[in-house]
Amino acid sequence: MKKIILARLSTIVPQGARMDLVSSGMVTENDIAIDGGRVVVSVNLPERLETDLDDLKGQIEERLSGLDEIENLLVVMTAERPSPPPPEPPRLKKRPTEAPGRDMRPMSAAIPGIKTIIAVASGKGGVGKSTTAVNLALALRSLGLKTGLLDADIYGPSLPRLLNITDRPEIRDDRVIPIEKYGIKTMSMGFLMEEDNPVIWRGPMIVTALMQMSREVDWGELDVLVLDMPPGTGDAQLTMAQQVPLQGAVIVSTPQDLALIDARKGLKMFKNVDVPIFGIIENMSVFICPHCGKPSNIFGHGGAEADARKLGVPFLGAIPLHMEIRETSDEGTPVVVANPDSPHAAAYRKIALNIASRLFPEEDED
Numbered sequence: 022m023k024k025i026i027l028a029r030l031s032t033i034v035p036q037g038a039r040m041d042l043v044s045s046g047m048v049t050e051n052d053i054a055i056d057g058g059r060v061v062v063s064v065n066l067p068e069r070l071e072t073d074l075d076d077l078k079g080q081i082e083e084r085l086s087g088l089d090e091i092e093n094l095l096v097v098m099t100a101e102r103p104s105p106p107p108p109e110p111p112r113l114k115k116r117p118t119e120a121p122g123r124d125m126r127p128m129s130a131a132i133p134g135i136k137t138i139i140a141v142a143s144g145k146g147g148v149g150k151s152t153t154a155v156n157l158a159l160a161l162r163s164l165g166l167k168t169g170l171l172d173a174d175i176y177g178p179s180l181p182r183l184l185n186i187t188d189r190p191e192i193r194d195d196r197v198i199p200i201e202k203y204g205i206k207t208m209s210m211g212f213l214m215e216e217d218n219p220v221i222w223r224g225p226m227i228v229t230a231l232m233q234m235s236r237e238v239d240w241g242e243l244d245v246l247v248l249d250m251p252p253g254t255g256d257a258q259l260t261m262a263q264q265v266p267l268q269g270a271v272i273v274s275t276p277q278d279l280a281l282i283d284a285r286k287g288l289k290m291f292k293n294v295d296v297p298i299f300g301i302i303e304n305m306s307v308f309i310c311p312h313c314g315k316p317s318n319i320f321g322h323g324g325a326e327a328d329a330r331k332l333g334v335p336f337l338g339a340i341p342l343h344m345e346i347r348e349t350s351d352e353g354t355p356v357v358v359a360n361p362d363s364p365h366a367a368a369y370r371k372i373a374l375n376i377a378s379r380l381f382p383e384e385d386e387d
C-alpha cells in the first residue's frame with residue numbers, strides 16, 4: 022500500500038520545487054502511517070520552499086482519492102529547520118496580525134469557534150507543566166466554561182497517559198474530531214502517532230503540523246482552549262507563541278533556582294511577542310507527607326512567588342508536591358476529577374478562577 026501511495030505522490034512536483042515529492046525525499050515510506058483505513062501522510066517541507074500549502078495538500082488528496090483502501094486521509098505538512106534562527110527582538114517586538122504565515126494564513130488570525138486561547142508553558146521539561154495544564158483545563162470546565170485542551174508537546178505527548186486515552190480520533194471531512202474526556206475536548210499528537218513508528222514526526226521542529234492541529238481540528242464552540250506547550254523556549258515555542266492567537270500565558274515553575282532561571286526565559290519569550298503573562302504557578306512547592314500530612318519545604322518553597330514579585334508578574338498560586346497528584350495522573354484520572362473535594366483540586370480551581378477572570382473580565386464585573 023505504501024508503495025502505491027509513493028508511486029502516486031511521485032507524480033506531484035510542488036510549486037517552486039525542482040523534484041517531485043518522493044525523489045526529493047519530502048515523503049518517504051516512513052512518512053506514511055497506515056492504521057486500517059486511516060492513512061496519515063507527513064510531508065517534510067524544506068525550510069526554504071515557498072509553496073502554497075493548501076494547493077499542495079489538495080493535489081495530494083486528489084491524487085490519493087481514487088484508492089479504495091483509504092477511508093480517512095490526513096495530510097500533515099511539517100517543516101524541518103536544521104538550525105533554529107536566533108530570535109531577533111526588534112523584529113518580534115510587535116506581534117504580527119496581518120502578515121501571512123508559512124501557510125499564507127494571517128499569522129495570528131482568530132480560530133473560528135474558539136473564544137480564547139491560553140498557553141501553559143515552562144522554561145524546561147519535567148516541572149509538571151502537563152499535569153498542571155490538564156488539571157487547569159478540568160478546573161476551567163468545572164467553572165462552567167466549554168474547554169478544550171491541545172497537547173502541543175510533539176516531542177513527548179503526555180495527554181494519552183494523563184487522561185488514559187487509547188482511542189484514535191476520527192477524521193471527518195478532512196477535519197480531526199477531538200476526543201472528549203471528563204467533559205473537555207482534547208487533541209494530542211500522541212493520538213495520531215503510531216507507537217512503533219514515531220519516526221513520522223521526525224525532525225527538530227514541526228511547527229506547521231502544530232498549526233494544523235490547532236486550526237484543522239473540529240473544536241466546535243469553545244470558551245477556552247488550553248495549549249500545553251512543548252517544554253522550553255526554543256524556536257518551536259516562539260513560533261507557536263507568534264502564530265496562535267493567545268490571550269495570555271501561564272508559566273509553570275518548580276521552586277528550584279534553576280527552574281526559575283528557565284522560567285524567566287519563558288517570560289521573556291512571551292513578552293517579546295507581546296503575549297500577556299497571566300502569571301507564574303509554583304508546582305511541587307511543598308512536600309506534603311502522605312502519612313502524617315506534615316509539609317516540608319524540600320525545594321525551598323516560595324522561590325517562584327518572590328521571583329514573580331521581583332519580575333512584576335502575578336503569582337497565581339502554589340501546587341504542593343503530593344503523592345495523590347502523581348498517582349491520579351498516572352491512573353489517567355487527574356485529581357480535579359478523581360477527588361474534586363481535595364485541597365489540591367481546590368488549589369487548581371482557585372488558579373483557574375483567576376485565569377477565567379483575566380480571560381472574561383466583563384463577566385466578572387457585577
Ligand SMILES: Nc1ncnc2c1ncn2[C@@H]1O[C@H](COP(=O)(O)OP(=O)(O)OP(=O)(O)O)[C@@H](O)[C@H]1O
Nearest residue numbers: 146147148149150151152252341342343346347350
Ligand atoms: N504537584 C505534583 N505533585 C506530585 N507529582 C507531580 C506534581 N506535578 C507533576 N507531578 C509528576 O511529575 C512528573 C512530571 O510531570 P509532567 O509530565 O506533568 O511534567 P512536564 O513538565 O509536562 O514534563 P515534560 O516537560 O517532560 O513533558 C509526572 O510523573 C507527574 O505525575
